[in-house]
Structures are given as structure tokens and as C-alpha cells.
Amino acid sequence: MHLKVKAKNLSYKINEKKLFHDISFELFSGKAIHVQGDNGSGKTTLLKIICGLTNQVKGDLELKLDKKICFLGHKNALKQYLTVEQNLSLLGVSDHQDLNKHLIEFALNKSLDVTLSNLSFGQQKKIALLRVFLNDSDLLVLDEPCVGLDQQSQKYLCSFINNELTLGKSILFSSHISLDITSEVLNLNK
Amino acid sequence: MNIIKYELLKLRSKSRGWLGPILVFILIMVAFPLTIEISNNDLGQSFFSVLWIAMLLVMMLATEDIFLEDYNDGSLDQFAISNINLSYVVAAKIFIYWLLIGLPISLLGSLFCLGMTNSIYLASHILPILLVTSYIFINVFSFGNALSLTKGSVLGTLVTLPLLLPLLIVLGKVVISINLNLNYLGFVGLLLGVLSIIIFLIPLIISYIIRAHLE
Amino acid sequence: MIKNFIHQFASPKTYIYQVDRLYPYILYISLTIYLISIFWGLFLTPEDFVQGNSYRIIYLHVPASFISQSLFMAMAIASAIYLIWKVKLSVYLVRSIAPIGAVTTFIALISGSIWGIPTWGTWWVWDARIVSTLILFIMYLGLISLHDSFSNHEKADKFLSILALVGSVNIPIIKMSVEWWSTLHQPASITISNKPAIDLVMLYPLFGSMIGFAGIVTCLVILSSKLQILKRERNKSWVKNYA
Numbered sequence: 160m161h162l163k164v165k166a167k168n169l170s171y172k173i174n175e176k177k178l179f180h181d182i183s184f185e186l187f188s189g190k191a192i193h194v195q196g197d198n199g200s201g202k203t204t205l206l207k208i209i210c211g212l213t214n215q216v217k218g219d220l221e222l223k224l225d226k227k228i229c230f231l232g233h234k235n236a237l238k239q240y241l242t243v244e245q246n247l248s249l250l251g252v253s254d255h256q257d258l259n260k261h262l263i264e265f266a267l268n269k270s271l272d273v274t275l276s277n278l279s280f281g282q283q284k285k286i287a288l289l290r291v292f293l294n295d296s297d298l299l300v301l302d303e304p305c306v307g308l309d310q311q312s313q314k315y316l317c318s319f320i321n322n323e324l325t326l327g328k329s330i331l332f333s334s335h336i337s338l339d340i341t342s343e344v345l346n347l348n349k
Numbered sequence: 350m351n352i353i354k355y356e357l358l359k360l361r362s363k364s365r366g367w368l369g370p371i372l373v374f375i376l377i378m379v380a381f382p383l384t385i386e387i388s389n390n391d392l393g394q395s396f397f398s399v400l401w402i403a404m405l406l407v408m409m410l411a412t413e414d415i416f417l418e419d420y421n422d423g424s425l426d427q428f429a430i431s432n433i434n435l436s437y438v439v440a441a442k443i444f445i446y447w448l449l450i451g452l453p454i455s456l457l458g459s460l461f462c463l464g465m466t467n468s469i470y471l472a473s474h475i476l477p478i479l480l481v482t483s484y485i486f487i488n489v490f491s492f493g494n495a496l497s498l499t500k501g502s503v504l505g506t507l508v509t510l511p512l513l514l515p516l517l518i519v520l521g522k523v524v525i526s527i528n529l530n531l532n533y534l535g536f537v538g539l540l541l542g543v544l545s546i547i548i549f550l551i552p553l554i555i556s557y558i559i560r561a562h563l564e
Numbered sequence: 565m566i567k568n569f570i571h572q573f574a575s576p577k578t579y580i581y582q583v584d585r586l587y588p589y590i591l592y593i594s595l596t597i598y599l600i601s602i603f604w605g606l607f608l609t610p611e612d613f614v615q616g617n618s619y620r621i622i623y624l625h626v627p628a629s630f631i632s633q634s635l636f637m638a639m640a641i642a643s644a645i646y647l648i649w650k651v652k653l654s655v656y657l658v659r660s661i662a663p664i665g666a667v668t669t670f671i672a673l674i675s676g677s678i679w680g681i682p683t684w685g686t687w688w689v690w691d692a693r694i695v696s697t698l699i700l701f702i703m704y705l706g707l708i709s710l711h712d713s714f715s716n717h718e719k720a721d722k723f724l725s726i727l728a729l730v731g732s733v734n735i736p737i738i739k740m741s742v743e744w745w746s747t748l749h750q751p752a753s754i755t756i757s758n759k760p761a762i763d764l765v766m767l768y769p770l771f772g773s774m775i776g777f778a779g780i781v782t783c784l785v786i787l788s789s790k791l792q793i794l795k796r797e798r799n800k801s802w803v804k805n806y807a
Contacts, residue, residue, distance in 0.1 A: 241358075
């Protein structure tokens with residue numbers, strides 16, 4: 160069990176107003192942390208700090224990763240005017256061996272040449288989630304991954320994440336609804 | 350290499366992104382002689398001014414959402430997190446925009462020059478200048494677009510337009526030098542020198558700006 | 565070690581208190597120097613052989629244009645300090661110099677136009693140095709509008725400094741424009757290497773007026789920077805004691 164992420168006394172301010180302060184945690188391989196908090200408590204900001212997109216105002220952050228980070232935020236990072244297949248090639252996952260398996264599970268294997276804008280919100284989210292399903296990283300950072308998914312897909316996602324945990328990856332996620340993932344809780348409310 | 354392929358796929362598929370500016374350029378260059386009497390022999394002199402201004406405006410138009418779309422749908426976040434150097438991504442994007450918009454416009458501009466002045470000498474000498482100038486324009490306007498990524502592109506473009514005005518002054522001198530056949534290579538060298546500095550600096554600066562926006 | 569040195573002087577609070585002490589001296593000394601130079605230049609120097617009396621606007625035009633270019637270089641240096649060492653006071657200075665620089669450039673343009681009427685017969689001509697100075701004016705305005713359009717101050721500061729640095733390439737273009745392109749505007753009369761092209765009798769009030777004008781502009785920058793600091797640091801406790 161290796162230490163992947165070590166955060167000590169992280170705090171963040173916007174325009175001199177404190178968002179959160181003195182957040183500390185340690186994330187080991189094969190473990191998950193569920194970030195909880197009210198709206199506006201800084202969950203997305205904390206996840207972005209871990210990814211390196213934002214810099215914390217105070218505190219230390221140490222990342223010991225062998226591979227890269229896989230991040231899925233509120234935005235899908237997909238192109239609306241390209242087809243599903245072209246989007247998958249942009250993601251770099253076209254030749255992945257498990258691609259078809261997940262597509263069948265999501266019922267999208269027949270929609271490869273549909274333009275993305277013609278898919279529903281939930282279907283687009285599933286395509287975006289393929290980035291997570293076919294990831295090649297040892298730290299997954301997910302910001303509200305189950306938004307827009309139906310019950311069956313939520314269960315599929317949770318079982319996939321639990322499987323990733325057994326493979327030794329670390330997961331950091333935020334969610335308002337409770338998910339069936341074995342995880343510690345990190346609460347950002349004051 | 351993959352990045353360039355991906356950017357090419359993205360821009361190629363978004364036909365309004367590259368076809369639009371080319372058509373606007375053609376429109377301006379075709380409309381220009383209509384506003385001047387046919388018997389007027391000064392057509393040749395004012396043609397070049399219209400050419401530079403048309404290229405300036407069309408490049409401004411073309412780079413209006415070079416980063417905006419990727420910013421809005423989260424692709425820039427993904428690039429910033431990945432192992433790939435963000436300035437390389439920016440440079441690839443700018444290169445593809447030049448390939449699909451700047452290059453055709455330079456060829457068309459040179460053709461229009463041929464049609465307007467009936468001189469192959471002029472048209473062939475103006476082509477390298479057009480190629481280099483369009484690349485410089487795209488770089489500087491991308492810089493402006495990146496600065497005001499969240500506030501609409503007009504502010505950034507207006508703010509960086511003053512940086513290009515000295516270039517326009519040089520371009521005026523270039524046309525004279527072609528006509529009089531003096532020091533042409535010197536000007537080409539100057540423009541290439543400016544381009545070579547810009548081509549390295551601007552992607553670095555833009556990637557810094559984008560990271561600041563993503564915070 | 566340099567970091568410690570800079571951070572020692574970089575506290576806005578120390579800056580304001582020090583500057584408050586020096587401000588009256590700078591103001592009165594520079595006003596005196598400038599008024600004396602103007603008086604000397606306007607009344608005590610002889611007429612120019614070619615231009616008659618109209619050359620006297622040199623005592624306003626030359627300091628204004630020189631200072632406006634120097635202010636932009638100062639902004640560029642302060643921006644570099646901010647980007648490298650993250651000294652907040654630096655970027656407050658950049659933001660406070662911008663409006664003063666804009667006004668100084670405007671004075672240079674207007675006084676140049678007024679000078680142009682008797683000498684060149686026209687109040688505006690599209691030559692390289694004049695257009696580059698106009699570009700400088702627009703850049704000052706662009707800097708101000710860019711900074712004020714962002715509500716997140718850290719982002720706004722970063723963009724302001726980047727734009728100030730990138731825009732500083734315009735300054736060498738202005739300075740060299742008179743040499744690179746043969747233009748209507750006269751070349752520099754005062755260079756480091758050659759003998760001045762202007763008569764010594766007119767040179768001394770010119771120097772005096774440059775120093776005086778520089779001092780007055782410094783006072784304006786001090787006032788503007790105090791405003792910026794108080795505005796940005798208004799939540800700190802020392803500001804409540806100060807005001």
C-alpha cells in the first residue's frame with residue numbers, strides 16, 4: 160500500500176474570502192475518499208487543486224504517482240459536432256479491448272456514427288465516462304460522476320470503481336448522493 | 350504528432366470554422382473593385398492596402414473561438430492535466446488554423462493580386478509575405494483571444510490590435526520595395542525573424558494565460 | 565537573499581507610510597524646478613532660427629513623450645517583478661501607472677499636434693513615430709480596460725502584467741522609428757554618443773523641464789498608487805487605522 164496523495168492544511172481563498180481551510184488527508188493506493196459538503200463549500204475547487212489545475216493558497220500537497228491522473232469534471236470534454244466514434248478517437252481509446260464491452264453495457268454500441276449533439280444528456284455523460292472506464296492512470300478524480308445516469312448505469316459505475324480499487328488505484332470523488340463505493344468521507348463543511 | 354492529427358480532425362469537421370473566413374476574404378476582395386470606378390487606374394495602388402486589411406480582419410474573425418470552444422466544453426482542462434505540454438497543444442492548434450485558413454487565404458490573395466495587377470512578378474513576390482504575415486496575425490490574435498477568454502473575444506482583440514500596427518507599417522514598405530525591387534529579401538528576412546521569435550514565445554505565453562484562466 | 569530584500573520593501577503598508585513622508589518634498593521641489601525651467605524656456609531663451617517662437621512647446625512636448633515611454637518601461641519592469649517574485653505591490657504600481665501614462669501620452673500627442681501646425685502645416689500626419697505613440701496611448705487604455713473587466717483580482721493582475729510585458733516591444737519601435745524610416749518627425753536631438761543637435765542655451769531649460777515634469781508625474785503616480793493600495797487592501801486592519 161503506497162501513499163499516493165498527501166494533503167496538509169490546504170486552504171483556498173477567492174478575492175480574500177476564505178472558501179475552506181486546514182483540509183488534510185492521506186490517500187493510499189486501493190483506497191477511495193468521498194468528498195462531501197454543501198453547495199459552494201469548495202468540493203470542485205479541492206478536486207481541481209489535487210489535479211493541479213488550481214493552486215492552493217496555503218498548505219502542502221504531495222503527489223506520488225507512477226502514471227497520470229484521470230479527471231472527469233462537470234464538463235464532458237467532448238466535441239458536439241463530431242460523431243461518437245470520432246470523439247472516441249480523440250480520447251485515444253478507439254483500440255481499447257474493453258471498449259465494446261462498456262459500449263454494449265451502456266447501449267451505445269449501435270450509435271457510433273451518431274453526432275454527439277443528437278444524444279441525450281445522460282448518453283453524452285456515458286461517453287464521457289468511457290474516459291474513466293478505459294483509463295490508464297493510478298489516480299482517478301471524479302466530480303459528481305453519477306449526474307444524469309440511470310440506476311443501472313450508476314450500479315455499473317460503482318462496481319467498476321470498486322474493481323479499480325482492488326487493482327490498486329486511488330479514487331477521489333465528490334457526490335451529493337450516496338454511492339456504493341467503499342470509501343472514507345472528507346467533509347468540507349465548517 | 351497525434352495532437353496535430355486531432356486538431357486537424359477537429360477543425361476540418363467544423364466546416365464553418367475554416368470555410369467561413371475564407372469565404373469572407375473572397376467576398377471582401379471581390380467587393381473591393383466594385384466600390385471603385387472601373388476607369389480608375391489607381392486600382393493597383395489601393396489594392397494592397399485592401400489586401401492587408403482584409404487579411405487582418407479575416408484573421409481576427411477566424412481566431413474568435415480558437416480556445417473558447419475548448420474552454421467551454423472542458424477540453425482545455427484535460428489538456429492541462431495530461432502529460433502533454435500545453436504550449437505544444439497551443440502551437441499545434443495555431444499551426445492547424447494557419448494550414449486551413451491562413452494558407453488558402455495567402456494563395457487566394459496572391460491570385461487576386463495577379464488578377465488585379467496582371468503581373469506575375471508581383472504576385473509571386475507577395476506570396477511568401479502573405480504566408481508569413483498570416484501566421485503572425487493568427488499568433489497575435491490568438492494571444493488576444495486567450496487574454497479575454499471569459500469576457501468575449503472583442504476585448505482581447507482590440508487590446509492586441511495595436512501590437513500589429515507596426516507590422517502594417519512594415520507591410521506598406523514591403524510593397525514599395527517589391528515595386529522598386531530593392532531590399533525585398535531584407536524585408537522577408539525581417540518578417541521571418543519576427544515570426545521565428547513569435548512562434549516560440551506566443552504558445553508559451555498563451556499556455557500560461559490559459560492556466561491562469563483555468564484556476 | 566534577494567527574495568528577503570524584496571519582501572522587506574514589498575509591504576504595501578511600509579510603502580504608504582514612507583511615501584507619505586516623502587510626498588510633500590517631491591511635489592514642491594519638482595514644481596519649483598518645472599516652473600523655473602518653463603519660465604526660463606519661455607521668456608529667457610532666444611528665438612529659434614528656423615521655427616521662430618513656436619519651438620517653445622518643446623518644454624512640454626519632449627518631457628511628456630519621454631516620460632510616457634519611460635512609464636511604460638517602468639510598468640514592464642514592475643510586471644516582470646510581479647510575475648517572477650509575486651510581489652503584490654508591483655502589480656498595484658502597474659495598475660496605478662497606467663492612467664497616468666495614458667494622460668502623459670495624450671499630452672504628448674496634443675502638444676505635438678499643436679507644434680505641427682506652424683512647422684509642418686498640418687496637425688496630424690501618419691508617420692511612424694506619431695502612429696507608434698498613438699499605439700502607445702491605445703495600449704495604455706487597453707491595459708486599464710483589461711484589468712477592470714475581470715472580477716477575480718488575481719487573474720486580472722496576471723493578465724495585466726503579461727500584456728504590459730508583451731506591449732513593451734512597442735517602446736523600442738517608437739525610439740527606433742525615427743531612424744528606421746525616414747519620416748517627417750525630426751530625429752532625436754539628444755543622444756548619448758553625439759553632441760546635442762540643439763543649442764546649449766535651450767538645452768538647460770529642457771533638462772530642467774524634463775526633471776521637473778518627471779517629478780510631477782512621480783507625485784501623480786504616488787497618489788494613484790495610494791488609491792490602488794487602499795482599494796485592494798481595504799479588508800486589512802492597518803488600512804482601518806490609516807484612514
